[in-house]
Amino acid sequence: MHVSAATPYTAVSSVPVLLRVRPTDMPHSPTELMDGFGRVHSDLRVSVTDRCNLRCAYCMPEEGMDHQPRAELLTFDEIVRVAEVAHSLGISSVRITGGEPLVRRDLPTLIRRLASVGFDDLALTTNGMRLVRCAEDLVDAGLMRCNVSCDSLDPGLFSSIRRGGDLSVVLAAMDAAESSGLPPVKVNVVLIRGVNDHEVEEFAAFGRRTGRTVRLIEFMPLDADGQWKRSAVVPSEEITSRINALWALQPVDPPDMRDPAPATLFRFVDGGGEIGVVATVTQPFCATCDRLRLAADGSVQNCLFSNDGFSVRDVIRSGGTDEAIAAVFRRAVTAKRAGLVPTT
Ligand code: SAM
Numbered sequence: 611m612h613v614s615a616a617t618p619y620t621a622v623s624s625v626p627v628l629l630r631v632r633p634t635d636m637p638h639s640p641t642e643l644m645d646g647f648g649r650v651h652s653d654l655r656v657s658v659t660d661r662c663n664l665r666c667a668y669c670m671p672e673e674g675m676d677h678q679p680r681a682e683l684l685t686f687d688e689i690v691r692v693a694e695v696a697h698s699l700g701i702s703s704v705r706i707t708g709g710e711p712l713v714r715r716d717l718p719t720l721i722r723r724l725a726s727v728g729f730d731d732l733a734l735t736t737n738g739m740r741l742v743r744c745a746e747d748l749v750d751a752g753l754m755r756c757n758v759s760c761d762s763l764d765p766g767l768f769s770s771i772r773r774g775g776d777l778s779v780v781l782a783a784m785d786a787a788e789s790s791g792l793p794p795v796k797v798n799v800v801l802i803r804g805v806n807d808h809e810v811e812e813f814a815a816f817g818r819r820t821g822r823t824v825r826l827i828e829f830m831p832l833d834a835d836g837q838w839k840r841s842a843v844v845p846s847e848e849i850t851s852r853i854n855a856l857w858a859l860q861p862v863d864p865p866d867m868r869d870p871a872p873a874t875l876f877r878f879v880d881g882g883g884e885i886g887v888v889a890t891v892t893q894p895f896c897a898t899c900d901r902l903r904l905a906a907d908g909s910v911q912n913c914l915f916s917n918d919g920f921s922v923r924d925v926i927r928s929g930g931t932d933e934a935i936a937a938v939f940r941r942a943v944t945a946k947r948a949g950l951v952p953t954t
Pocket residue numbers: 611662668669707708709710711735736737757758759798799800827828829830831832833
């Protein structure tokens with residue numbers, strides 16, 4: 611994902627104290643990665659590549675993408691070393707992402723090595739195009755959970771949004787993940803006004819039918835084309851009220867403060883499962899953000915909407931110690947702002 615250069619951001623100046631998460635007296639909760647606003651970081655997104663086999667309209671341009679040279683990406687050895695240091699600092703959950711993580715060769719090998727670090731949670735977000743062939747290997751290696759992205763249940767619309775994607779392959783990937791032993795996959799849907807927002811109810815029905823938690827995500831200004839505009843965002847309040855009109859919803863309450871995921875979860879009152887909305891634009895979750903990102907080139911980033919990075923690769927390749935890697939994480943956390951929200 612790329613932060614759109616065209617979109618101005620406003621810095622959030624403070625974090626409401628009541629919204630802070632992760633009490634620092636929580637047992638076994640190291641606070642080494644606590645920022646100036648009391649947020650303790652325990653979640654690391656690890657991007658293993660900036661490449662992708664698709665060109666989703668809201669993410670990458672159809673042509674002309676510049677990719678990082680292979681030599682600039684962290685090797686598996688380097689990723690594992692950074693993950694071990696992060697774990698020692700209190701990172702307890704890791705999600706592998708990209709680009710498309712399954713275009714990185716031998717991903718199960720990396721998963722196996724990360725699984726042995728001892729994280730409480732080890733998950734993957736994928737576009738699903740290559741999942742069928744490696745689902746069993748990934749599970750065997752220690753993968754615990756998987757999110758599969760799927761922006762339409764109409765094959766034609768799916769292909770036009772997820773340029774290069776095939777709905778039938780992605781639906782088969784969800785089945786393969788589950789029959790390989792993973793819990794029901796979570797289905798990520800980016801909603802764009804006038805494109806796929808008419809499918810809200812259909813996705814809710816899909817989740818109820820399959821037992822999968824569908825996560826309806828507000829379109830964020832992360833598109834490389836810089837086409838994002840606020841009017842294309844479908845506010846999560848609208849999403850939940852439309853679903854609630856068909857099937858009564860109840861907030862999953864109290865929220866699990868040990869898992870401050872950006873999805874706000876609702877339960878179908880009739881027992882039809884759960885559904886989530888990710889309101890990153892209309893209700894930014896900066897106050898509860900406990901995430902850091904490790905970009906494929908080894909840059910530690912403290913915010914999805916910030917281009918600031920703190921390179922661990924440079925430290926490692928100049929012979930730096932684990933303590934020097936830890937110092938990069940601490941610097942990234944110390945520099946974290948209260949929040950950044952798109953203002954256009
Ligand atoms: N390639 C994988 C995939 O598509 O699932 C993993 C990487 S992708 C960047 C991670 C998630 O971010 C996907 O669910 C994708 O739909 C979502 N995403 C990408 N661009 C987005 C945008 N502009 N707004 C909201 N979500 C976006």
